[in-house]
Amino acid sequence: MQRRAFLAVTGTGLAAALAGCTASANGDTGGDDDSTPDPTPEPTSEPVDAVAVESGEQLTVVVGDGLESDEMGVKPHHVRLTNPESAPWTVRVDVSTALRTGHLETYEIHPDAEVSVPLFLPADYEVTVTDVETDATTTELVTPTDFDCNQSWTTLSPDDGSISVSGAATRMACSSPAVTADEPLSVSVGDGSLPDEQTKPRTLSISNPTESAEEVDISLETDTGAVAFGSVFRVESGARVDVNLTERRTFVARVGRIESEASEAVTVEPSSFDCNNVTTVVALNDSGGLQATTLSTLMACGEEQSER
Incomplete structure (x- = not known):
């Protein structure tokens, strides 16, 4: 496991100054100095609510x-x-x-x-x-x-x-998680702000229509390269992994076949989120490659649609 750590220690302190007058402003030398010192300032930091x-x-x-x-x-x-x-x-x-x-x-x-x-x-x-x-x-x-x-x-x-x-x-020897045709894997990625009245989530589906199981590396990244979801799965014949994107933003999906080293990258732009049901399918093929296809309903989206 690679790790990165930063350590910083700073001290804190509190200083208060008192200021008073040494003589009466009207020149009275009667003896009593009725001036009062300025109050000690209150701490400005808020109490910690823990x-x-x-x-x-x-x-x-x-x-x-x-x-x-x-x-x-x-x-x-x-x-x-x-x-x-x-x-x-x-x-x-x-x-x-x-x-x-x-x-x-x-x-x-x-x-x-x-x-x-x-x-x-x-x-x-x-x-x-x-x-x-x-x-x-x-x-x-x-x-x-x-x-x-x-x-x-x-x-x-x-x-x-x-x-x-x-x-x-712990030190168990781990194999790649298996996804079977009987139990497709479904994952939601995003802040959950979709769907709203006019915008629906998008789906990225990785499927294996071939007759052989295959290890597939799936990585869903933001436009800054941070991984929002990623793992290597053993995708059985007829199985699929569905990633539901519930936030309208840029995503970059990278799918790779471990054995053939074939890969496919798909960019999902914020503008592609609308009122339609949209699914991008990345399918394994028999030649060892990958093929991406986007399927969508054909509703007219926008202000005119919302006013109807």
Whole structure:
């Protein structure tokens, strides 16, 4: 697993100055100086509103819907926040996906407590954890290669003002998840903002009409190259993988056959999302290649259609 981490620690302090007058403005030397010092300024920072996790408790927050079939053999990757120290640890966690923020929250984790954030969908994630008291920050990357049949996790804990990071996984030998004709795989990718009154989701379908099973590498990327969904599947004869795009934006689908090394790239533009049902099929053929075809209904879309 390749990881990238950044660590920064800064100190904080509070200084207050008191100012007073040394003589009366009207020249009175009667003795009493009734001037008052300026008040100490109030702290400007807002109090931290943290979710408390008491000692011995485990709080689980799920990110992503995962694969709809329990038999795919792809297990979630767990991000674990643990506190082995004797004092509570206030920490902010930001789990960002290729398309949106997956989870953003601040926790007060008491000794021997844990926050578990399982990531279900194989994709690119950026996990940023910040110690609220010390400002120590670390960023960890999770990629589709971290998702297979093994249990895997990334653990973050306080460590003398900084943040320690460790990772581990079980060691089972994993084969590619199998997709059968009886149980096609369906995955939704996007923020769920579609459908609306005039715009429907689009579907990317990878199918195998040949008589032989084939290992297929599927990667759905944003226009910046981040992977919103990706994995290698063993697609049986007559099987298919359906990826439903529920967000109107640019997607780049890359499909590759492992054995023949043939590949096909399909770009989905935001303008191609409209009131029609649109499916782009990338089909394996008997010659070892791939062929992309887009099918669509033919409704007239636009303002005139919406006014009818």
